[in-house]
Amino acid sequence: MSQELIIFLVIGVIAGWLASFLVGGGGLIRHLITGVLGAFVGGFVLSAAGITQGIANPILLQIVTAAIGAVIVILVARLIA
Numbered sequence: 792m793s794q795e796l797i798i799f800l801v802i803g804v805i806a807g808w809l810a811s812f813l814v815g816g817g818g819l820i821r822h823l824i825t826g827v828l829g830a831f832v833g834g835f836v837l838s839a840a841g842i843t844q845g846i847a848n849p850i851l852l853q854i855v856t857a858a859i860g861a862v863i864v865i866l867v868a869r870l871i872a
Contacts (some may be wrong), residue, residue, distance in 0.1 A: 799827070802826065802830065802850070803822075803826030803827040803829070804822050804826055805826065805854050805858075806854050806858040806860075807821065807822030807823055807824070807826030807827075807829065808826070809861070810825055810826070810858050810861030810864075811861075811865070813858075813862055814865050814866060815865075816865060825861040825864050828860070828864045829857045829861025829863065829864050830856065830857035832861075833858070833863065835860075836859075837859065837860075844856070
């Protein structure tokens, strides 16, 4: 249980960093929050749109999905603010 949580948080940090690299932002906590939120948003948006990335590696697939979601989260947050 704790190993899955640690992996999820590491994926969140990586995805948040990738998203901030693409659209700006910074800070470890901000990377973590946007990455974790992005994992949920990216999974929902991509599955609702019927989009598959075609990535065979499950960890890489999760990182890409979370990064796409994190970009969406950052852009929506900027529109609201």
